[in-house]
Amino acid sequence: MNLAEVDASAWAELEGAAANPQSAFRYLNLCSVDAGGRPQARMVVLRRVDVGRRILEIHTDVRSPKWQEISANPLVTLLGFGPQPKLQLRLQGSAELHGPASESAAKAWSLLPGSTRSTYMGGPPGDEIGAPPASEAAVADAEGRAFFGVLIFRAETLDWFQLRHADNRRAVFAYDKLGALTSSRWVNP
Ligand SMILES: Cc1cc2nc3c(=O)[nH]c(=O)nc-3n(C[C@H](O)[C@H](O)[C@H](O)COP(=O)(O)O)c2cc1C
Numbered sequence: 001m002n003l004a005e006v007d008a009s010a011w012a013e014l015e016g017a018a019a020n021p022q023s024a025f026r027y028l029n030l031c032s033v034d035a036g037g038r039p040q041a042r043m044v045v046l047r048r049v050d051v052g053r054r055i056l057e058i059h060t061d062v063r064s065p066k067w068q069e070i071s072a073n074p075l076v077t078l079l080g081f082g083p084q085p086k087l088q089l090r091l092q093g094s095a096e097l098h099g100p101a102s103e104s105a106a107k108a109w110s111l112l113p114g115s116t117r118s119t120y121m122g123g124p125p126g127d128e129i130g131a132p133p134a135s136e137a138a139v140a141d142a143e144g145r146a147f148f149g150v151l152i153f154r155a156e157t158l159d160w161f162q163l164r165h166a167d168n169r170r171a172v173f174a175y176d177k178l179g180a181l182t183s184s185r186w187v188n189p
Pocket residue numbers: 027040041042043044045046058059060061064065066067125126
């Protein structure tokens with residue numbers, strides 16, 4: 001594979017993962033920095049990929065600590081690993097947050113199944129478990145919608161690392177604001 005093919009294959013992998021719950025890259029580690037400068041990491045589901053614009057979409061609860069952290073500092077890293085072949089994708093970029101009132105959130109919410117919508121009901125993530133959430137479906141749906149946010153990540157760089165027996169390979173790529181590939185090179189693993 002040449003560099004262009006490596007870049008294309010990595011993005012094809014991500015695009016496939018957004019559609020396939022069985023893909024290893026379906027679950028990514030989203031890393032941000034909190035107000036105290038401490039690194040924070042958590043798994044998230046990759047919901048949508050726009051390969052041309054190098055955009056990844058993630059859904060979250062706007063009451064979660066990550067939402068506050070990323071509002072204050074939009075620089076984030078997404079880390080993924082696929083076992084076959086052993087491939088690490090490390091994407092650095094910035095995140096745009098689209099709250100419950102946004103068009104992005106309205107559109108994404110309209111496409112969510114009821115089971116996923118229900119995960120946005122209940123108390124704020126990380127708080128003590130309190131009273132059980134309202135059981136009536138309509139109330140539950142409306143409540144969940146009010147806490148549903150969309151995170152749009154735009155990749156600025158991709159660090160591609162393939163672990164191979166005695167022959168590791170690593171390449172780094174950079175993209176401009178529109179998603180065009182601006183540089184690519186092999187580096188020492
Ligand atoms: C496999 C897996 C997938 C997850 N997907 C998401 C997700 O898509 N969005 C999300 O907000 N939290 C998701 N979580 C929960 C987060 O990892 C995290 O625990 C939670 O969002 C609170 O994070 P925070 O306190 O850093 O804001 C997922 C957890 C697991 C184990």
